[in-house]
Amino acid sequence: MFNSLSERLSQTLKQITGQATLTEDNIKSSLREVRMALLEADVALPVVKTFIDGVRERAVGQEVSEALNPGQQFLKIVQSELIQVMGEQNEKLDLKTQPPAIVLMAGLQGAGKTTTVAKLARFLQEREKKKVMVVSADVYRPAAIKQLETLASEVNAIFHPSDISQKPEDIVAGAVDAAKRQAVDVLLVDTAGRLAIDEEMMTEIKNLHQAIDPVETLFVVDAMTGQDAANTAKAFNNALPLTGVVLAKADGDSRGGAALSVRQITGKPIKFMGMGEKTDALEPFHPDRIASRILDMGDILSLIEEVERKVDKKKAEKLANKIKKGKSFDLEDFREQLDQMSNMGGLAGMMDKMPGMGQMAGAAGQLQGAEKQFKLMGVIIDSMTVFERRFPDKIVGSRKKRIAMGSGTTIQDVNRVLKQHKQMAKMMKKVGKKGGMQKMMRGMGGMMGGQGGMPGGGMPPGGGLPPGMGGGKFPF
Structure with missing residues (x-):
């Protein structure tokens, strides 16, 4: 995740962290490299401009000139600005309401909505100790209903059956009644994939939103689409009052454009990111931890x-x-x-x-x-x-x-x-x-x-790294 961006930024920042003092010239040179790194990572241009301006303003000012180690202070400023661009801190789901708390999931076709519903159901059950029900309001794709049923069984969530002959509003109304009867804490509603330019489909989800009044409306977006993810989320936000974004397939996003663009372009927080295909591969999005990963400073808390x-x-x-x-x-x-x-x-x-x-x-x-x-x-x-x-x-x-x-x-x-x-x-x-x-x-x-190990050298679980990988040890 963020491999290419991390590598480029690390090389750039190494050059300046060795400086005894920081001048406008060497800051300017480094910021040019940082700007190129962000653009290559497919970060939206307005975000890049805001980020660079923020770093420049703080780096050339009093804050750095009085620092004990100006180079390290510059790195700290870059980290701080990255955190600010991504949203300061993790924003949890707001489920404080009379049960069931309804969470509506929206997004494009193929973004990974249905899988994300299952991941979120597992997350809420295992980490938040909530009783969860899931329902599919996708009346255009029978396979989507079956897929959700299979995934619900896998994560031990309650599945409310639905049929393509029903209207989405009727499906969810029935699910809400069933959730109340079964003392469900959270009802996750999967919807059909749609484009913001499809007026008929957007009207349908607006009506559904109005009918059920969810406490959370999450937009699921494919992280690998880069800044397009942020632009799509913005278009949806104009039609629906989104409360947050879920970055699906973030483990395949080596650039990082989506993670760095979404918050500033949409004004909505990234609440979760999908980090794999398994149902347990959903992580809360912590801007400070992601900034550390981007700058190759690790994420020990998450580990x-x-x-x-x-x-x-x-x-x-x-x-x-x-x-x-x-x-x-x-x-x-x-x-x-x-x-x-x-x-x-x-x-x-x-x-x-x-x-x-x-x-x-x-x-x-x-x-x-x-x-x-x-x-x-x-x-x-x-x-x-x-x-x-x-x-x-x-x-x-x-x-x-x-x-x-x-x-x-x-x-x-x-x-x-x-x-x-x-x-x-x-x-x-x-x-x-x-x-x-x-x-x-x-x-x-x-x-x-590599003595006596498998081909290419040995490495016991929980031990050191294979030959040629640095020879370090894991901290546990």
């Missing part, structure tokens, strides 16, 4: 929240107790560690949020290779019997051959996994001893040379 939410605490505690009691770290434990990393979004998902690692997250080839290795390791372990996973030392000769055949790999691949596990088991053994964590981290550092 910690993700660890808290996605790491299975019972399994982690069970493993910790097992290691403390001196029991061995077997292949079943190793498999669970691989699953935990996968739940965290894999290497790319974590590195994007770590300081100084954003540009490495853009090294797609290397990351994909490492992710492939983890998947291959998982497949090999899955091909073993329970006995073999619990007693890895018993895996010899014919067992290795059978595991390789069952996983579609080679005996050499199986040997690599066994060696990788043995190294990880040694580290785990050190954790329970005095100074164990320090020894373990040093041991992980020793594995960075």
